[in-house]
Amino acid sequence: MKVGILTLPLHSNYGGNLQALALMSAIRELGHEPILIARDKNRHPAWKVPLVLAKRMLMRARGKNISIGAGIFDRADRARIEVHSSAFIKRYIQPQTPKYTSSTELRQAALAESIDAVVVGSDQVWRPEYAPSIADYFLGFLPREKSIRRISYAASFGSAGWTYSDADTRTCRSLAQRFDAISVREDSAVELCQSHLGVRATHVVDPTLLIDPSIYLNIAGLKAPTSGRGVLVYVLDQTNEKVQIIDTVCASLNQMAFSVNSRTEDLSAPLSERVAPPTEDWLRGFCEADFVVTDSFHACVFAIIFNKPFIVYGNRSRGLGRFESLLRMFDLESRLVTDNRGDVSRIVRDPICWEKVNECMKQQRTIGLEFLALALRGK
Numbered sequence: 001m002k003v004g005i006l007t008l009p010l011h012s013n014y015g016g017n018l019q020a021l022a023l024m025s026a027i028r029e030l031g032h033e034p035i036l037i038a039r040d041k042n043r044h045p046a047w048k049v050p051l052v053l054a055k056r057m058l059m060r061a062r063g064k065n066i067s068i069g070a071g072i073f074d075r076a077d078r079a080r081i082e083v084h085s086s087a088f089i090k091r092y093i094q095p096q097t098p099k100y101t102s103s104t105e106l107r108q109a110a111l112a113e114s115i116d117a118v119v120v121g122s123d124q125v126w127r128p129e130y131a132p133s134i135a136d137y138f139l140g141f142l143p144r145e146k147s148i149r150r151i152s153y154a155a156s157f158g159s160a161g162w163t164y165s166d167a168d169t170r171t172c173r174s175l176a177q178r179f180d181a182i183s184v185r186e187d188s189a190v191e192l193c194q195s196h197l198g199v200r201a202t203h204v205v206d207p208t209l210l211i212d213p214s215i216y217l218n219i220a221g222l223k224a225p226t227s228g229r230g231v232l233v234y235v236l237d238q239t240n241e242k243v244q245i246i247d248t249v250c251a252s253l254n255q256m257a258f259s260v261n262s263r264t265e266d267l268s269a270p271l272s273e274r275v276a277p278p279t280e281d282w283l284r285g286f287c288e289a290d291f292v293v294t295d296s297f298h299a300c301v302f303a304i305i306f307n308k309p310f311i312v313y314g315n316r317s318r319g320l321g322r323f324e325s326l327l328r329m330f331d332l333e334s335r336l337v338t339d340n341r342g343d344v345s346r347i348v349r350d351p352i353c354w355e356k357v358n359e360c361m362k363q364q365r366t367i368g369l370e371f372l373a374l375a376l377r378g379k
Contacts, residue, residue, distance in 0.1 A: 001376060003027050004037045004115040006106075006137065008123050008130060010093065011041070012085040012264055012276035015208070015298025018216075019122045021092050023153060023207035025215065027119070030373050036096035037109055037118070039132060080271060081264060084278040092219070103133065106141040110148065117149035117376055118142065122185055122207045124319070126172075127158035134168055138175035150178055151375045154185040154204050154368070160321030162196050173197045181375035183368075186325035204371050205329070205364040206301055213305050220283040225306045230255045232289035234299040235313075242313055245337065245344050246293050249311060252348040253291055260285035291348070297322045304330060304361070307354045311347050314338040329364065330357050 005027070007020050024034040079086070097109045110118065118139055124130045125137045135141075139150050157163070164172065176182065176197040183202040184190060193201035217223065231250050235242055250257050260282045263269040283302070286292065292303040292310035300323065303310035312327070314320045314336050327333045335347060 001032045001116045002114060003032045003034045003376065004110060004113065004118040005034055006037045006039060006118055006120045006125070006139070008125055009039050009041045009099075009132065010036075010085075010089050012082045014276075014279055014282045015296065015301070016123050017085065017089060017093065017279060018298065019207045022209075022211045022215075023119070023122060024093065026207060026210040026369060026372060027376075029211075030369065030376065032376060035113060035115070036093055037106060037115075038096045038099045039106070039136065040099035040101045041132060077271060081274050081276060083275065085276050088279040101132070103136055103141040106136060107143060110142060111146070115148060117151060119151045119153050119372075119375075120155060121152050121183075122154035122156065124156045124158040124322075125152075126155045126189075127319070128164055128168060130158065134164075135171055135175065138172045139178070140171070140175050144178070149180045149376065149378065151181045151183075151372075152179060152201075153183050153372060153375075154206055155183070155189070156185040156319075156322060157189050157192055158319035158322065160186070160188040160192075160319075160324070162192060164196070169196055180378065181371070183371050183375075186321050187328065188321050188325060202371055204368040205361075206298075206326070207368075208298065208301050209305065209361060210365055210368050216283050216302075216305070217287065220280055220287050222284065222287050225287045225308070227288065227290045229258060229285070229288040230290060231257045232285050232292045232294075232308075233257045233259050234261055234285075234292070234294045234296055235259075236261075236296050242293075242295065245311065245313060248344045249291060249293055249348055252345050255290060257293075258285070297326065300326060304332075304357060307352075307358070309348075309352055310335055311344065312336055330360050332357070 005020065005024055008016055010017055010020060020036065024036065027034040097113060100106050100109055120137055120139060128134045131137045142148050176199045182193060182199055183204040184193060185206055187203050190201045190203050193199050231253060233246055246257055260277060262276050263273045264276050286302045286306050286308060289308050292299065292308050294300055295313040300310065300312045312323055312335055314323045323336055327336055334350065337344065
């Protein structure tokens with residue numbers, strides 16, 4: 001069966017790229033032929049750029065998690081910033097269609113590729129402010145008369161609350177009810193699907209947890225996780241509170257901090273400092289860390305995959321429900337800190353029972369793969 005994968009536009013987003021790789025790998029292991037339906041970012045005309053920038057800066061000032069530069073960098077800057085990410089996508093996330101920006105183009109791609117099923121997911125594909133077109137991510141572009149299976153795998157709303165407008169709710173409710181199988185990434189999303197979309201959903205694990213960690217180790221050029229490099233800091237939104245947490249962790253462990261990300265979203269930084277490091281280096285940082293401090297969902301996931309003790313700062317503007325659901329699944333809620341509340345020194349001292357975590361990971365991987373296998377077979 002030829003299976004189209006529709007996720008958010010790929011760019012210099014490590015978690016987004018790795019979950020796409022993992023989902024395609026899992027579907028391939030199930031005996032199917034995956035192909036990424038490459039959705040491009042929406043483009044803004046030149047006259048609109050100052051207005052968009054001003055609006056995004058205002059929203060960031062009010063605490064909203066908005067990517068200020070997305071779709072605005074000119075093509076030369078964007079190509080430079082994403083040079084390593086593009087190389088990773090070209091090498092590992094294949095095959096894929098040409099990039100499309102409209103529903104009509106997406107429909108034509110699905111028909112031209114003779115796709116038998118489309119899986120939408122994972123990541124925050126059902127978060128309206130992130131999706132280029134929310135109706136597309138409920139597969140509204142697929143022709144109703146074609147018997148193409150409609151499936152979601154670990155689709156995320158990003159938030160535990162409902163953020164859709166009334167109009168979007170009506171549209172997406174109608175489209176969701178055409179799906180053959182629906183799964184979501186957060187436990188709270190099961191209730192959101194029932195209450196607002198009128199559909200039943202299965203709670204499954206993020207795609208990055210579906211495949212064997214050896215795949216990531218091979219990409220990083222390592223045979224096994226190691227330690228000794230210090231405290232890995234992967235922070236998307238730097239604040240004074242997070243700096244205090246990092247300092248406390250480093251002092252408690254008597255270790256230095258190191259980082260694997262750049263100043264991609266800092267428009268005041270020189271272009272050379274906004275270039276996203278290679279994904280291989282990003283993975284290697286997690287493999288070699290002694291401890292991880294992060295405010296990123298997927299960084300938290302990879303700390304768990306590589307059995308690295310961690311503290312995650314719950315970023316409310318980026319969606320706190322994602323962190324709570326993930327940590328609850330592995331009985332690791334005590335690793336979450338919000339608004340600088342929590343005994344950081346105690347968290348550093350508390351050991352994690354990795355045997356229990358790894359057994360849970362194994363069980364969740366089985367549940368996720370079984371959902372995909374049955375959904376693609378039509379059972």
